[in-house]
Amino acid sequence: MTPLLWRALLRHPLRHPWQLGLSILGIALGVAVVLAVDLANASARRSFELTMNRVTGHATHQLVGGPAGIPETLYRDLRVERGFRFAAPVVTGYLPKMNQPGQLLQILGIDPFAEGPFRAAITNPTGGSLDLRSLLQQPDAALMPPALGAAVTLQRGHQSFTLKSVGVLDGPEMEGLLITDISTAQSLLGLSGRLSHVDLILPDGPTGERLARELRAWLPSSFRVENAAGRNQATADLSAAFSLNLTAMSLLALVVGAFLIYNAISFSVVQRRSLLGMLRALGATRGELFLGVLGEALLLGIAGVLLGGLLGLWLGSGLVQLVTRTINDLYYTVSVREFLIDPWSLGKGAALGILATLAAAWLPAREAANAPPGAALSRTHLESRWQAAVPRWVFAGLACLGSGGLIFSLSDSLIAGFSGVFLLIFGCALLTPPAVVYFVRLNQPLVGRLNLIARMANRDVARHLSRTGIAVAALMVAFATTVGVGVMVDSFRGGVAIWIKDLLNADLYIAPIGVEGGDHAEVLQATTLAALRTTPGVAAVSTYRRASTELNGRPVQLIATELAPAAQAGYHLIAGQGTTAWRAFQTGESVLISEPLAYRQRLSVGDALPLMTADGLHQFTIAGIYLDYGSEHGRILIQRASYERYWRDTGIGSAAVFAVPGENLATLRARLQENLGPLQPLMIRPNRDIQARTLEIFDRTFTITQVLRLLAILVAVVGVLSALSALQLERAREFAVLRATGMTSREIGLLVSLQTGFMGAVAGLLAFPVGLLLAAVLIFVINRRAFGWSLPYHFDPWLLLETLTLAILAALLAGLYPIWRMAHTQPADALRAE
């Protein structure tokens, strides 16, 4: 490649700054979305690691118990009876700041005398004067980050606690952490006499394994010794599907971006076919032209990546808040909210952007290399070649669709699911140019009755298929993505709304105030429950107790319940016979499990379910599987008496109240408040409130999806502007001839608008069925594989109108600049410029 050859090629984009700018913006937006999501995921992951590591410290193992933790006496026995020195007790949990329920602070209760080898780097990061014993010298003392000031007031239920700072925890990883002594933490978290776990340091290798074995043999069967890193990893894995979904969504934006890049580059190649032909006639080789076009794309890619990098950093700092909030809502608590600029993410985003650009430019570069020398190939020839290729497009498109379907059926992994999605999208894109030809033919009888301009507009779309086909395909993909994701979210929301309405079919729900702040350890007192059952107007009461347990190493929720007969109707059994299942459930030896748990662990009705109880492993039988969107990792519903017996936990976390028919709910609520309020501070809420709160969390979870969807729309609009304005600008000479022939600027404006509007409409019309197909795959394949949920499928017909309107408006907008330019250029200049 000689410098002049480079200059001959590269001056073309420089002479079309609008096209150049829009192409770079298209790449930049694609890269920005991928980078932002990756940075947000990496930051969330890093925040989680910081949150976990500051608690885990150098512990290699942890001694853990059931939902109620472990008794202090076990720790004493471990040190005194067993003489095990490398052990440190930990009490940890989360409490909100007073009057700021959303801002959770992590409490870490430690024993300053046992701490030495465990968290030295964290509790004394500078190796300086921080003295842990100061925690013992004053009541309510804590080490806290400087941002919290000299004191902080926490809230648990109706109680408030003020902690005074006796030392400062420096560093971003200390955000939201309070270190206290064990007894302060116990009183803050309501864990009197209990520990969350005991940290252990066991030596590496066979000695450590032997010690762990000995400890396990010594421990009562309800306690376990677990590997600390494995336990943290299991928690981190909870949000893996969520992160993967976000990554896939962001890749979808990049695919849309890549289509637009393909569109832009192939456009610039087609526009330059005579230039390329001349260069070939002068002796430029195919390889040189191929490299030239690819090099030009690379430069575009680099510019796009740089701009996208900056946009991505800005966007990522916003997204990380949404990601950590969703993780906090759904998975585990992350109190560090640091935005981490991960060089690996930056590198990955840049590489993906460049690779997508090069991949998108590959075919146009080959087209350029194959340009016949001497500009021998006429436009008509080029277009007739495209027309002749229509059957091949159909075949290739159907082949892609078939391969996508085959991948779905051959593998049930999530990655295979996403590969299938991308093949489907690609297949539909390949079918678009033939569809454009079909729409033009379909439109012919209609425009035949209209004037010449309408007939020209319609005919030109098929005549310029080499450009219009690609542009409409790019727009279709962009809009189909937004339709698909939109329908998926709407369907999901519809399903959740019905599910929560059926499930929460009691009239009023009662829980201790602390439950609101995430403290599920707090319970309803026995006197409160007794008073509740005897309050006039109460027909029946269901009780619930939520606890965590593990199944095959994965955490699952255990819901111990005593259900009123009416409450049973709220559970939709999708496997197991209703009456039989409930009868088996009532025996206490059978349980009901949620659909995601059954899907993930491949469990069926009748299977045995080994659960770790206070007396060790006990086999329960699965009596039924019920529809549940409450937890993607699964729930186990167990009869209350059985739970009390096997887990020795008599606490009740909340209660649902069925009113006597005809009872006024407001009156009943006031009466309950009056009767129970003096016994215990409670939240008494009608089912509507909880349903609304559930949907609020749902909407919050999907905020990030909506943000990504809006970004995909933005990429699409940029694509419309870029593709259609380039198409029209290229026709400057044709318009000049028309004007010279006597057509007014207004008439040419109409011609351009009819054409761009028609292309927008075709893209919008095609995007709808493709989007619905995409939604079906997202709902029935992707969501199922990622979360184990079966979702209903429904869409709002208004979405068709919305998509169509947006596509047409964006397309019309794209015509404005060429119309303006044409109106402000003398036809003679345009003719001469050619």
Place this chain on the structure above:
Amino acid sequence: MQTPTPALAFVSIGNLSKDYAEGDKKRTIFKDMNLEIGRGEFVALLGQSGSGKSTLLNLLGGIDLPDAGTIRIEDRSLAALTESERTRFRRRHIGFVFQFFNLIPTLTVQENLLLPLELNGLTTEAEQHRATELLAYIKLSDRRDSFPERLSGGEQQRLAIARAIVHRPLLLLADEPTGNLDTATGERILELLLDLHHQTATTIIMVTHSHEVAARADRALYLESGQIRDITR
């Protein structure tokens, strides 16, 4: 000037056949055509529209391939070369002049002229000097930094001719170089070509519709019904 004899054939065409598909039908352009052109000859090629004049130039330039027969230029068979070798042969030994100038719109006047030199790696000072002289010779020195679109038709064609010979090709193929110009400008362009021919003894094959123009060539050939005949008077 001495007219070269076919015995010293520089361009040799043997049994050349070429068809084009027109829908379901086949249109024959050449059928077993033979032709020899000597080194340094200035040949005018006439014929009606569609008779295959431009196709013949494309075949000689190696940008199209015959269906049958051979084309040899200086003892090299074009059909025996690979696509890449043909391109390199064209780059080094052939110059093209088109009716519609076909200048590179993204390069300036000077850059257009330098492009064949650069493509051939002829970047010595002597070559650059020759380009500058050539630019002066075609009277475009003061327009060296203009882009082609700012030039008149005559200026564009002068530049196109200069670009076609700047790298001293063995063969110059000109496809109606005056066809898009007014009579006076066309006359000047022809003078330029003849002048260059005398100075450099480059073999020139020029397509034209004008018998007056053809009369000034060494030989005039007429293409008709897939065959060629000599009409030199």
